Amino acid sequence: MKNIVLFGAPGVGKGTHANILAEKYDLIHLSTGDMLRAEIEAGTPLGKRVETAMERGDLVGDDVVIGLVDKALASTDQGVILDGFPRTVQQAQALDFLFANHRRRMDCVISIDAPREELVRRIHERALISGRTDDANDDTIRHRLEEYDAKTKPVTDYYKVSGLLVSIDGSGEINQTSMRLCKVVDILMNRGK
Numbered sequence: 001m002k003n004i005v006l007f008g009a010p011g012v013g014k015g016t017h018a019n020i021l022a023e024k025y026d027l028i029h030l031s032t033g034d035m036l037r038a039e040i041e042a043g044t045p046l047g048k049r050v051e052t053a054m055e056r057g058d059l060v061g062d063d064v065v066i067g068l069v070d071k072a073l074a075s076t077d078q079g080v081i082l083d084g085f086p087r088t089v090q091q092a093q094a095l096d097f098l099f100a101n102h103r104r105r106m107d108c109v110i111s112i113d114a115p116r117e118e119l120v121r122r123i124h125e126r127a128l129i130s131g132r133t134d135d136a137n138d139d140t141i142r143h144r145l146e147e148y149d150a151k152t153k154p155v156t157d158y159y160k161v162s163g164l165l166v167s168i169d170g171s172g173e174i175n176q177t178s179m180r181l182c183k184v185v186d187i188l189m190n191r192g193k
């Protein structure tokens, strides 16, 4: 059972690639962004608590997303691909505990990298079809990227130290990035078979 984190800035394509990999390798795709949007859509108390922060492009509280991931991990015995979590060093530390509690091991953190202008271009493109309010507003997009630089980027150092981080170039077409990702995941899947 493999457990993978797909890491990267807003707009880099984590959701798209997590979907492709989940299907190809029979993994459960866990996206904290999708979980939070589902809570908002359903009008739950948790959804109401996070709605304003998400609209502004702020990160929501660590406790909220850690709780959601805990619940999701408890609901399956399959390998998972995490998308959008962890986004802070505290979340990365909590994930170590969650994996240990759920008798899982982290196999790899794959960071997808792309230049800033490309991220902004992709978010604008996605706004046309996603209906996401946080994709449609320039100030919110800028703020999400600031949140990434300040709070999420340092997570790479956390995983570099443990030797779990692999970085791949995500600046080109979807299928080029997908091929690079599959090369990494193929190796993981064959390891310790």
Ligand code: AMP
Binding pocket: 010, 032, 033, 034, 036, 053, 054, 057, 058, 059, 060, 061, 062, 065, 083, 084, 085, 086, 087, 088, 091, 134, 144
């Ligand atoms: P995403 O769909 O991953 O781009 O996430 C959309 C928004 O959900 C983010 O801008 C945050 O407001 C919130 N969010 C998603 N995942 C997390 C997380 N792990 N920690 C904090 N906030 C998150």
